[in-house]
Amino acid sequence: MSHLDDLPSTPGKYKTDKALPYGILHHHRYLRLSKPTLWASLFLALFLFYLLLSPPPTPSRRSLNDSSLSAAKYGGSQWEKQVRKSAHPRSRGGLTVLVTGAAGFVGTHVSTALRRRGDGVLGLDNFNRYYDPKLKRARQGLLERSGVFVVEGDINDAVLLKKLFDVVLFTHVMHLAAQAGVRYAMQNPGSYVNSNIAGFVNLLEVSKAANPQPAVVWASSSSVYGLNKKVPFSEIDRADHPASLYAATKKAGEGIAHTYNHIYGLSLTGLRFFTVYGPWGRPDMAYFFFTKDILKGKTITVFESPDKGSVARDFTYIDDIVKGCLGALDTAEKSTGSGGKKKGPAMFRIYNLGNTSPVPVTKLVKILEKLLKMKAKKKVMPLPRNGDVEFTHANITLAQSEIGYKPAVDLETGLKKFVKWYMGFYSGSKKKSSW
Numbered sequence: 001m002s003h004l005d006d007l008p009s010t011p012g013k014y015k016t017d018k019a020l021p022y023g024i025l026h027h028h029r030y031l032r033l034s035k036p037t038l039w040a041s042l043f044l045a046l047f048l049f050y051l052l053l054s055p056p057p058t059p060s061r062r063s064l065n066d067s068s069l070s071a072a073k074y075g076g077s078q079w080e081k082q083v084r085k086s087a088h089p090r091s092r093g094g095l096t097v098l099v100t101g102a103a104g105f106v107g108t109h110v111s112t113a114l115r116r117r118g119d120g121v122l123g124l125d126n127f128n129r130y131y132d133p134k135l136k137r138a139r140q141g142l143l144e145r146s147g148v149f150v151v152e153g154d155i156n157d158a159v160l161l162k163k164l165f166d167v168v169l170f171t172h173v174m175h176l177a178a179q180a181g182v183r184y185a186m187q188n189p190g191s192y193v194n195s196n197i198a199g200f201v202n203l204l205e206v207s208k209a210a211n212p213q214p215a216v217v218w219a220s221s222s223s224v225y226g227l228n229k230k231v232p233f234s235e236i237d238r239a240d241h242p243a244s245l246y247a248a249t250k251k252a253g254e255g256i257a258h259t260y261n262h263i264y265g266l267s268l269t270g271l272r273f274f275t276v277y278g279p280w281g282r283p284d285m286a287y288f289f290f291t292k293d294i295l296k297g298k299t300i301t302v303f304e305s306p307d308k309g310s311v312a313r314d315f316t317y318i319d320d321i322v323k324g325c326l327g328a329l330d331t332a333e334k335s336t337g338s339g340g341k342k343k344g345p346a347m348f349r350i351y352n353l354g355n356t357s358p359v360p361v362t363k364l365v366k367i368l369e370k371l372l373k374m375k376a377k378k379k380v381m382p383l384p385r386n387g388d389v390e391f392t393h394a395n396i397t398l399a400q401s402e403i404g405y406k407p408a409v410d411l412e413t414g415l416k417k418f419v420k421w422y423m424g425f426y427s428g429s430k431k432k433s434s435w
């Protein structure tokens with residue numbers, strides 16, 4: 001994939017390299033302290049060898065029973081103070097929200113929007129290398145300037161999550177941490193299972209055990225509609241023909257969420273995002289790397305459908321998505337359970353958040369050419385069987401009537417804002433870290 005060429009190799013969230021220090025460092029210390037007898041040394045050497053060969057117990061997989069909470073990294077009065085301060089609402093009646101994936105594209109925008117209106121926000125992000133971590137760090141800078149502290153950690157780390165819930169009584173969780181990207185699922189399927197399934201279950205486990213339980217709003221995806229042909233896509237349509245593992249994990253997430261709602265009384269709202277774009281966006285998405293490649297004079301590959309038509313997307317501008325997220329948080333009823341016990345039925349909702357006006361990818365390219373004042377070098381090729389679907393188109397009636405969702409930005413207007421940001425950010429301008 002050309003757009004990933006100059007990014008670091010992308011192990012996504014499936015990193016185990018952080019896992020070793022805990023066990024290994026501990027044993028290194030032991031080595032220094034041990035008596036230098038031949039047998040003891042031999043035994044230790046064998047034991048270390050065994051540890052190195054065995055699969056590492058990654059910290060991201062630490063269970064709640066693991067008492068070795070890495071106090072060095074998390075915890076301590078200073079850390080707790082930062083966590084509490086960030087999560088504390090500034091306005092009366094404000095929400096107290098844990099935003100996972102806070103340094104991600106949508107996470108950054110939602111976190112700052114919540115903070116701006118006076119809610120308390122604590123961010124969580126593992127800063128993985130799926131795409132340029134420098135962009136995530138720049139977003140973190142923005143968040144910090146807005147008063148949002150981002151805890152560096154993984155949603156699979158149950159001990160960390162539990163600790164966060166011990167320190168703060170979250171009223172809401174906005175769960176945006178995920179392994180995104182449709183095509184990358186063919187390269188690193190494990191990363192999707194790790195984040196979108198295991199990580200989500202871990203978050204729900206900790207949320208259901210919390211007292212009080214938070215209301216959880218999470219990111220699902222338009223990709224769950226898969227190979228559906230009936231348009232516009234409606235929440236009541238069947239969605240059981242996913243075209244990518246990404247889509248399958250997002251659909252699985254919806255089923256998993258339903259069980260936590262049913263068994264534990266957790267209030268759950270899933271938002272099916274439709275190809276979200278805008279400033280501070282994801283470099284793995286077509287509008288982003290098309291911009292980069294057009295500017296560099298590199299050839300872009302534009303997919304076409306089998307009938308030689310252009311593939312189309314219901315591109316949705318980030319500010320509209322943010323409004324949808326806030327609408328979902330504001331209308332979410334409380335969970336009914338506490339401490340893992342259901343007390344009554346709780347809310348379970350799924351909404352499409354799209355723009356409801358699909359645009360062919362060829363048109364996207366034309367708009368970019370106009371905004372960049374450059375002609376794209378294009379190679380048109382049939383849509384490969386890589387997880388992409390031919391078109392998406394959202395029916396947003398339900399979101400409109402129930403959470404007040406009303407998209408207002410058309411693709412050209414939104415791309416104009418994106419291009420302006422892109423030019424500032426990558427030109428090294430001093431203003432690059434502003435909105």
Ligand SMILES: O=C(O)[C@H]1O[C@H](OP(=O)(O)OP(=O)(O)OC[C@H]2O[C@@H](n3ccc(=O)[nH]c3=O)[C@H](O)[C@@H]2O)[C@H](O)[C@@H](O)[C@H]1O
Binds near residue numbers: 180276301303390
């Ligand atoms: O709504 C979602 O749920 C998903 O949206 C996004 O997926 P997509 O809609 O597939 O966006 P994106 O990759 O930008 O491709 C856009 C268009 O360009 C076409 N495309 C792509 C690459 C290429 O080289 N050429 C090309 O024509 C391609 O065929 C497509 O028609 C998120 O990445 C995903 O994480 C998820 O959130």
